[in-house]
Amino acid sequence: MLSIYNTLTGKKERFESLAPKIVKMYVCGVTVYDYCHIGHARSALVFDVIRRYLEFSGYQVEFVKNFTDVDDKIIKRANEQGVSCETITAKFIDAYDTDMGRLGIKRATREPKATEHMAEIIELVDRLMQKGLAYEVAGDVYFQVDKYQAYGRLSKRNLEDLQAGARVEVDARKRYPMDFALWKSSKPGEPSWESPWGPGRPGWHIECSAMSIKHLGETFDIHGGGMDLIFPHHENEIAQSCGATGKEFARYWIHNGFVQINQEKMSKSLGNFFTIREIFEKSQWPEAETGEMLRYFLLATHYRGPVDFSDQALRETKQALDGFYDLFNRLAEPGQGSAETDVELHYSIGWFEERFKMGMDDDLNTPSALAELQQLKNDVNKLLGQGLSTEARKIAREEFRSLGNILGLFQLDAWRFSERRAMVSQAEFEVPDIDVQLIDAKLVERNEARKQKDFKKADEIRRFLSSHGIVIEDKPDGTSRWKR
RNA sequence: GGCGCCGUACCCAAGUGGUUAAGGGAGCAGUCUGCAAAACUGCGAUGCAGCGGUUCGACCCCGCUCGGCGCCUCCA
Known part of the structure; x- marks a missing residue:
């Protein structure tokens, strides 16, 4: 019986699915404007393992992981490079699939994109307008946070505290400083969709509400993502979703901790982040081994704590x-x-x-x-x-x-081992491409020599194989096994 | 200012109100081996940042102090 820490209640709780033997979970994927780093890998991996474990435990898991493919950062990137947003998003969705695939992350059962859910997004914003929880100002639509009683429930903050710590200039058009955009009017050259409030695009949080509700229903079991999404992203999702439906949204909120470098959070401003592909490219080990190493490494620390990468x-x-x-x-x-x-x-x-x-x-x-x-x-x-x-x-x-x-471990049939105490110097080490038949022939030759007590020759042969990256292990019965 | 996290052996990292504080890596010693490799065996925190408190008893609960970090702005 699984117990899981629920950010909403701040406690470990016994997990019980809404419907017997079915788990519906939604995980915030990425905004596709750049390559993923190890932090993204950790998040994807944690929820991949939760999904696998639930399946192992007998549940059918409906797992939705979105791509946010309309966003300020994407527009900015597209403008910088003089290409369309679609060019950017297509490229990084593809990169995401490649990178996560190398880590052995299983594909979600559904991977919806924001741009393919405009009708649902607009409808949701409209519902909030009609309920009086949102207001329009010159083509922008904002969610009015003080109309939603439980605002701050997830992140354990109240509006006063948030306001006191605000580090950003408040948009004068907002009625309340913490109000957030549901719909943004589009400037010329920006991607836009027709809406009751004029041409525009969705705000950051609304797409996740729309997609999760569409694919999993108004109330579902698990919603997850990195800790940094607790506020404001998930807080806002709850406000929008519960505000619109009047029902409970996700029942269990699960958040993973950060990957750090030298005790500090990875961030672009510190320049201390590693992309997933960078790690694979720099690795001295084959792709499959590297992927498994990363999985093992990330899983060797509890998912809620910080993990220091080195x-x-x-x-x-x-x-x-x-x-x-x-x-x-x-x-x-x-x-x-x-x-x-x-x-x-x-x-x-x-x-x-x-x-x-x-x-x-x-x-x-x-x-x-x-x-x-x-x-x-x-x-x-x-x-x-x-x-x-x-x-x-x-x-x-x-x-x-x-x-x-x-x-996601131990599935490989072949494994490249670390070099042990080298029999040969680095200079003598040759490219480890040697065919299996030659190795076997050399082993037979060597064991024959050993039988004759010609250890000089036996060691020469081992030395030769070692220079090709082959390690020999002698078995008690006089034969040997080898590995690379 | 508000909310929150972390500090366990050389390194990484679980864990528990009370028997020997998991496991991995590294190290040392040994068994095995022609030599190795692998494996196995043994050694390794008399203590869980520090100081108080609660308790019959705390590393685990509470308080304070020190050190490190995160969120409150985009962020996995």
Whole structure:
């Protein structure tokens, strides 16, 4: 039974879906005017894991993640580059799909775009006008916050506090300083749509209300995004949505913490952010391995806390993952077992699953779940030392694959290992392209030499393979396995 | 000014009002090995920023102090 921290109530709550066995969740995607950074990756990943875990727990998940493709920043970017907004948005939606795909983020069941929901947006604004919660000034429409009683409920602030801390000049046309735009009249050259208030475009928050209501209904289960969206974005969404429908909007509000660099939030002004593609490009590891490293790294910290990104952290993550794939390699080899080890394996797996779920159920404690995975790895390693049958090995590997899948880990059949204590100097190291047949032939040759006690030759061969990035591990039976 | 977060071993990071404070990385010692690698075993916080308080008992609750950070403007 999943418990999850609800920003709305400030407490961990037992999760209960509105409809049995169906979860409807909406997550704020991105405004598509630039490449995504690791912060976006974390957010996408957290909700990807929530979705996977809910599915694992037997729910059908209707998962909507939007693209905001009409916005000031997009217009600005388009003008800077002298291209249309569509050029910009198409480019970065495509980039989003590529980047998130490399991280193994599953596609949402629906990925709506704001520009494709103008009718719904206008209708929603109109409803707010008719209810007297919004007003028009020269083609702009504002939501009047003091007409909505519960304003500030999500972010735990009141209008007075907000006003006192306002750092921005108040638009004189607003009736109340905190009023926010639902509809903006368009200036020449800007994208615009016909509306009862003249040609214009939607304000920032209204598109999420319109799209979530359209695709999930007026009341749904989960709404999520980064912590920075709590105010004003989600606060405003609640005001608009509840104001228009008179019903409860989302029931559980989930927010992930930031990715930081040296204890500070990543931001463009500090210039301390990393884009996802930058990390993949700079990585010395293949794409699949890099993606899994990033996932593991991000999931090794609880989703609500801050996580500090660094090269060192990523290196440590690689070492941790190597341990799993090392085990998987050995599990892929045939072996002899006993009734006792088979039984112990089942016992260990059973215990593990319980602990794993316990962690995940406790507000998605992925660090704890990973620790349990590590524990299982240790158990299986010990059993392997005692002897495990081929069948038992398959079962063990499958366990890692199936539960790992909830975190999007351990799905790979091949894995590039870190270089261990190098047998050769950097200068001797050659491009690690050597074909498998040659490796196997060299291993046979080497083991023949070992049998003859010609260790000089054996070491030469190892040295040769090592220079091609191949690491040899000798098995007790006189044969060897290798890995890159 | 308002709201809020963080401070656990060399590094990362869970966790609990009371048995041995998870796990990973690094390190050291050992087993195994021709040598390695991998794996396994052992070592490693007498303490959970500091000081008070509540309590039979606190790292975990409360208060204060110190240090770091976030939001209140666009932001995952």
